[in-house]
Each structure stands twice: as structure tokens, then as C-alpha cells.
Amino acid sequence: MRPTPATPRMAATRLAQRLQARRLLALRLLCAAVAGVAGAVWAQAPAISRAAPGTGCVARSGAPLAQSTQYVFSYQGGCENGLAQGEGRAQWLPRGDAAAAPVVWQGRFDRGIFLSRPAARAARPLTDSQVLLDLGPLADSEGKGGRLWVQAALDGNTPADACAPVALHVLVDIHSPLGSEQVARQWLQAALQHWQRACPAAAQNLVRLMLYQGFELAADADGHLPAPVVRATGSLQGRELLFQQYSNNAAAQQQHNAGQPEQQREYSANAQRLQAMVRQYQARRVVDLPTLDKNLASLRGQVVLVGVRPERILSRRLATVRTAHRDGWDGTAAVVEGQEIARWGKDSRLLAVKVQGRSTDVRTQDQVMLQLLGSARCSEIDCEDYLLMPGGQWAHDKALP
Numbered sequence: 001m002r003p004t005p006a007t008p009r010m011a012a013t014r015l016a017q018r019l020q021a022r023r024l025l026a027l028r029l030l031c032a033a034v035a036g037v038a039g040a041v042w043a044q045a046p047a048i049s050r051a052a053p054g055t056g057c058v059a060r061s062g063a064p065l066a067q068s069t070q071y072v073f074s075y076q077g078g079c080e081n082g083l084a085q086g087e088g089r090a091q092w093l094p095r096g097d098a099a100a101a102p103v104v105w106q107g108r109f110d111r112g113i114f115l116s117r118p119a120a121r122a123a124r125p126l127t128d129s130q131v132l133l134d135l136g137p138l139a140d141s142e143g144k145g146g147r148l149w150v151q152a153a154l155d156g157n158t159p160a161d162a163c164a165p166v167a168l169h170v171l172v173d174i175h176s177p178l179g180s181e182q183v184a185r186q187w188l189q190a191a192l193q194h195w196q197r198a199c200p201a202a203a204q205n206l207v208r209l210m211l212y213q214g215f216e217l218a219a220d221a222d223g224h225l226p227a228p229v230v231r232a233t234g235s236l237q238g239r240e241l242l243f244q245q246y247s248n249n250a251a252a253q254q255q256h257n258a259g260q261p262e263q264q265r266e267y268s269a270n271a272q273r274l275q276a277m278v279r280q281y282q283a284r285r286v287v288d289l290p291t292l293d294k295n296l297a298s299l300r301g302q303v304v305l306v307g308v309r310p311e312r313i314l315s316r317r318l319a320t321v322r323t324a325h326r327d328g329w330d331g332t333a334a335v336v337e338g339q340e341i342a343r344w345g346k347d348s349r350l351l352a353v354k355v356q357g358r359s360t361d362v363r364t365q366d367q368v369m370l371q372l373l374g375s376a377r378c379s380e381i382d383c384e385d386y387l388l389m390p391g392g393q394w395a396h397d398k399a400l401p
Contacts, residue, residue, distance in 0.1 A: 163199035307383030338372025
């Protein structure tokens, strides 16, 4: 049979149907593109907080909890300027799984940030995924003021934890002389001890430490803190802070000014004190413990000078020591034997010693043994008053005339 010729009305109807189909296809493609872009933006820019229905109050969280497609958020408790403040209870209930347990943060909030540890006194937002937690005041040996802030991450379904730090930030009094390595390191040591008291069971090893000077530690609009005076990476394990990396801008500036007449006089006085020890004990070299440990075979039997900090008194005649001045990571220890040890305190000392062999005692296995001939108490913890020479150079491995 021959097809029936199309009428003008039928042709118009078919044309309208084809145009409608094309419009529907274009709309589907546009929706797919918008959804893809929206998904990419969501993945790149995690939301960290939102307002609870009925309260308008925000609790800051990591990106997973903030996704409204996955969790229903609710909050009960104190609220200030739209942020959870004081005692409260934030809850995230998973969508689509009636049997799933909710994520609950109950306790104290500050500026919308949950204070998960009793030691945390306050908090400040830093970036979308990190906060600052205030662990309270510090004081140096003279009672001068400082404060310890812990940078911590909002990660996964857990609140920011001061005992899992990204970095420790120490803010100190503007009058604290941070150009002195002794003072700067004392502040960092105080921060370590303060953090360890707050987190006695923490397992973290290395952490970044920053030391600032001023009245307030505040980030800019992009979440960047001001440049610190001291930057370091140190071990949180043990009683003493051991550095893997360390830099002190204030000390570097002092080094730059080393050519000034007053500084030159101070360095010359240090050299005179060192030379007096050389003449008194007929020493051949001044060394630090890492150098001595590496070169024991060539130094055995020689009299050398070494600046140390007493570490542990083993008996009235026996003690372990560590190097007084350390620029980086150093766990080297040595054993010193002599009658004078019974009168030692905690101050650093410049020792005149005769180099022996290595210890066979199980308490000090393989540490270098040093026979004590005499010592002088250092006025600085790093024995700067004996070991910092003209030109601002440290006497770590130096042959003596």
C-alpha cells in the first residue's frame, strides 16, 4: 500500500514533537553538567558548620559531618552570635540508616568549637579544617607570662583534639629576650612540660613548635598566623625537648650584629675564660659530645673540654650528661666519673675530662666514659659564656694551642 500523504497539520505536529525532544535532551545535558560542577565544588570546599533547624546555632565540624545529604544535625544548649557557646549537645544523625548510632559531642563549646579535653580553656577558628585550642598560661623561671595554643585538625567524625597537635604555638611577653638561645629554649621546654601534663597518655612523637612575641595570637582573614620568632621541630617524648630542626630569627639578628664593639668585647671575654680552662688542665681540644662519640678512637687518652648539661646522677661519683649547646636533633649522652659530681646541681658546666673507652654498664651501655679532672659552672644553659667565640662562632670541634 502506498503511504498516505502528510497533511500540513500532520507535518506541523511532527516538527513540534522533534523540537520538544531536542529541548528535553538539552535540558538533561545542562542538568547533568550543573550537577557535576556542584559535586566538584562540594568535594573541594568542605563545609565545616551549619545552623541547627529551629535554633539557628552553629557547631563547627569536619566536612563529613557537615554534609546535609548524609547527616541530620541538631543542637541543644548555649548559643551566642549564632555559635554554640558554653554547655551544649551537638548531634549528627546518619540519613537513611535507622539503626546507625548518631555522632554526639556533649560538653563545652567555644565559638562553635567543641572543647573535647578538660585542659582546653577556649578555642578559635583558624581555617576550614583547623582550630586553635587554648591550653592556658605559661610562666618562665622569673614568672613572666606566656600562653600555649595548640593547633589541631577537624578531621572525620571526631572533634579537634589538643592531644593530637598539628603544632604547638607559644606566645610570650614582649620583654622576654628571645635573642638568647637559653631563654627561647626554656620557653619551648616549658610548653612541652605544660602539654605533657595536659596529655600524659599522648603517643605523638614529633611536632612543629612556634614561638611568638606580643600581646595576642591572631590569624588574618585567610587563617594565617604571624611569622614566629622561633621555628622548631621537636620530640614530644621524654622530659627534655630534643630538636630535629631549629631556627631563631632573634638570635640570627644578634649574630648579624656580632661585629658591634660591645658584642665583640663579650665574645673576647668568653674566649679568655675558655683559654684559662685550657691552661689550667692542659687541654688539647674543645669538642661536643657527638663529635667526641664519632672520634673516640683518635681522642682516647686526650684531655678535652666539653660543655654539658647534667642529666642523671647515678652515684656520688658517676653521672650521665648531654651536650649543652645543640643546634639540631641530638640524643648523644656520655658518662662522667669524678669526686666533684657529688656537689653538682642542675646547671650546665664546662668540663675538663680525660677520654676513656665505652661503658659496659647496662644502664649506660656503649656511652663514652669521661674521667673528670675539673669543671666550671656556666652562667648560660648552653655554656655560651665559654663556647661562643669572636665572630659569633661556636667552639664545637676546635684544636687548642
